[in-house]
Amino acid sequence: MEKTIERSLTALLxxxxxxxxxxxxxxxxxxxxTYVASLKGLHSFDLGDEEIAPTFDPQIKK
Amino acid sequence: MSxxxxxxxxxxxxxxxxxxxxxxLSPVELxxxxxQRIEAVDGTLHAYLNLMAESALAEARAAEAEISHGNxxxxxxxxxxxxxxxxxxxxxxxxxxxxKSAACADATAVEKLRQxxxxxxxxxxxxxxxxxxxxxxxxxxxxRITGGSSTGAGAxxxxxxxxxxxxxxxxGSIRNPASLCGIVGFKATYGRVSRNGLAPLCWSxxxxxxxxxxxxxxxxxxxxxxxxDVKDPTSIDAPVPDYAAALESGIKGMIVxxxxxxxxxxxxxxDPEVLALVEKATxxxxxxxxxxxxxxxxxxxxxxxxxxxxxYNEHFAAHRKDAKSIIKxxxxxxxxxxxxxxxxSAADYIQAQRVRARLRNEFAEVFRRVDLLALxxxxxTAPTFEETGPLDTLYKHLIPxxxxxxxxxxxxxxxxxxxxxxxxxxxxxxxxxxxxxxATVLRAAYAYQQQAKWYEQRPPV
Numbered sequence: 001m002e003k004t005i006e007r008s009l010t011a012l013l014x015x016x017x018x019x020x021x022x023x024x025x026x027x028x029x030x031x032x033x034t035y036v037a038s039l040k041g042l043h044s045f046d047l048g049d050e051e052i053a054p055t056f057d058p059q060i061k062k
Numbered sequence: 063m064s065x066x067x068x069x070x071x072x073x074x075x076x077x078x079x080x081x082x083x084x085x086x087l088s089p090v091e092l093x094x095x096x097x098q099r100i101e102a103v104d105g106t107l108h109a110y111l112n113l114m115a116e117s118a119l120a121e122a123r124a125a126e127a128e129i130s131h132g133n134x135x136x137x138x139x140x141x142x143x144x145x146x147x148x149x150x151x152x153x154x155x156x157x158x159x160x161x162k163s164a165a166c167a168d169a170t171a172v173e174k175l176r177q178x179x180x181x182x183x184x185x186x187x188x189x190x191x192x193x194x195x196x197x198x199x200x201x202x203x204x205x206r207i208t209g210g211s212s213t214g215a216g217a218x219x220x221x222x223x224x225x226x227x228x229x230x231x232x233x234g235s236i237r238n239p240a241s242l243c244g245i246v247g248f249k250a251t252y253g254r255v256s257r258n259g260l261a262p263l264c265w266s267x268x269x270x271x272x273x274x275x276x277x278x279x280x281x282x283x284x285x286x287x288x289x290x291d292v293k294d295p296t297s298i299d300a301p302v303p304d305y306a307a308a309l310e311s312g313i314k315g316m317i318v319x320x321x322x323x324x325x326x327x328x329x330x331x332x333d334p335e336v337l338a339l340v341e342k343a344t345x346x347x348x349x350x351x352x353x354x355x356x357x358x359x360x361x362x363x364x365x366x367x368x369x370x371x372x373x374y375n376e377h378f379a380a381h382r383k384d385a386k387s388i389i390k391x392x393x394x395x396x397x398x399x400x401x402x403x404x405x406x407s408a409a410d411y412i413q414a415q416r417v418r419a420r421l422r423n424e425f426a427e428v429f430r431r432v433d434l435l436a437l438x439x440x441x442x443t444a445p446t447f448e449e450t451g452p453l454d455t456l457y458k459h460l461i462p463x464x465x466x467x468x469x470x471x472x473x474x475x476x477x478x479x480x481x482x483x484x485x486x487x488x489x490x491x492x493x494x495x496x497x498x499x500x501a502t503v504l505r506a507a508y509a510y511q512q513q514a515k516w517y518e519q520r521p522p523v
Contacts, residue, residue, distance in 0.1 A: 012404040028398050031453050038367040038460045045364045053418035
């Protein structure tokens with residue numbers, strides 16, 4: 001796995017008091033790298049001034 | 063369709079309900095036949111996690127007594143159905159919640175099935191469980207997978223181990239097994255079917271819906287479970303039309319949009335046989351009087367990864383307290399989902415929500431011109447177990463594919479059989495419609511089904 005991804009994931013696991021199962025970082029290296037690469041594609045998509053989809057509704061429906 | 067000489071487990075809901083209503087078929091006899099069928103083949107197919115034979119027979123007897131007193135509740139009265147493990151069934155454990163103890167209440171959708179008089183046969187297997195279970199096998203070829211995550215529902219409906227099932231779809235989990243198992247799978251509009259009592263995979267993408275042998279059966283099941291539920295904060299109070307009543311209106315004059323540029327984007331990963339059969343099915347819609355037009359939805363290009371980002375991030379939030387146990391004990395794909403959720407930043411999540419807004423706007427624009435979209439449901443037929451890696455579903459969620467865009471936009475989408483590969487495996491057409499216009503999707507799917515008649519072919523099990 002790319003070192004930057006491994007470092008990020010390890011730090012995040014630590015932040016939440018978690019630890020990767022032995023061998024998982026190697027086992028999942030490729031899918032995690034593919035995910036991070038896909039995220040770059042997501043961010044490069046031109047959305048102009050599009051806002052986020054779910055908007056907070058101050059009224060409770062119930 | 064004819065009901066003569068068919069074994070009871072191969073009756074459709076629609077055929078059975080007509081017989082039950084006339085008292086030509088006993089719900090007890092029907093339920094016994096389904097239980098015998100399960101006994102005979104589920105040792106091979108592994109569709110059921112928890113068979114509730116005793117309570118099912120009691121429910122069938124109650125239905126029979128009620129109907130014999132002239133109190134027929136509707137098309138699901140006395141019909142044996144089953145439920146994906148993800149939905150709570152009172153007195154049955156929910157393995158997805160890691161629970162060995164029984165749920166104390168039904169999910170709203172299950173409660174509505176019971177109110178309609180359905181007999182609940184039991185809970186069905188699914189992928190994404192925190193424990194390893196025997197994988198359900200595809201009734202068309204037991205060396206092949208059913209597709210997930212409603213794995214047991216795909217196998218059970220296709221093999222006649224229940225007359226219909228309630229599934230759940232976050233990124234294709236109803237339509238994927240439906241397409242690989244040659245059945246109908248319908249994800250209605252987000253907010254149409256209550257999520258109360260559904261173990262969350264992802265709050266804003268989870269959709270409950272029917273999995274059945276025919277379109278009219280899906281209409282009957284959706285009729286029972288649709289509608290506003292005060293217990294689900296995302297439930298929407300929209301009128302529920304009579305879905306079955308509109309089925310036979312035909313599709314003359316309907317405009318069907320085909321996103322050819324998106325299909326082109328997925329072409330390299332799509333089996334040419336699938337493309338050819340879907341093209342042929344679109345031609346059938348045209349021959350029935352629909353007009354086919356090309357449409358463009360540029361956000362489709364990033365809809366799959368946007369759906370995955372929202373899925374993994376909300377999944378981590380929903381299961382944060384169980385993360386330690388998942389990493390320690392759960393199956394490969396469940397552990398990977400935790401790591402993917404952790405790696406997803408707030409900026410990623412917000413970007414994905416912006417894509418969602420863009421996609422919603424693009425759909426609104428396209429649906430001003432067309433009534434429906436038509437495209438493949440799945441890029442390939444069911445692979446063998448040997449060809450399937452434990453992380454394949456996760457990879458599928460990261461590159462453009464045909465199902466996730468409709469979860470992201472929350473619009474109704476149906477998978478309907480449209481033929482068989484040369485390897486005799488089912489292929490499916492996907493039709494998607496405007497928000498809350500399930501009736502048009504069902505109408506078009508029914509028109510196609512009645513013309514193509516793929517429902518006449520049953521798997522060899």
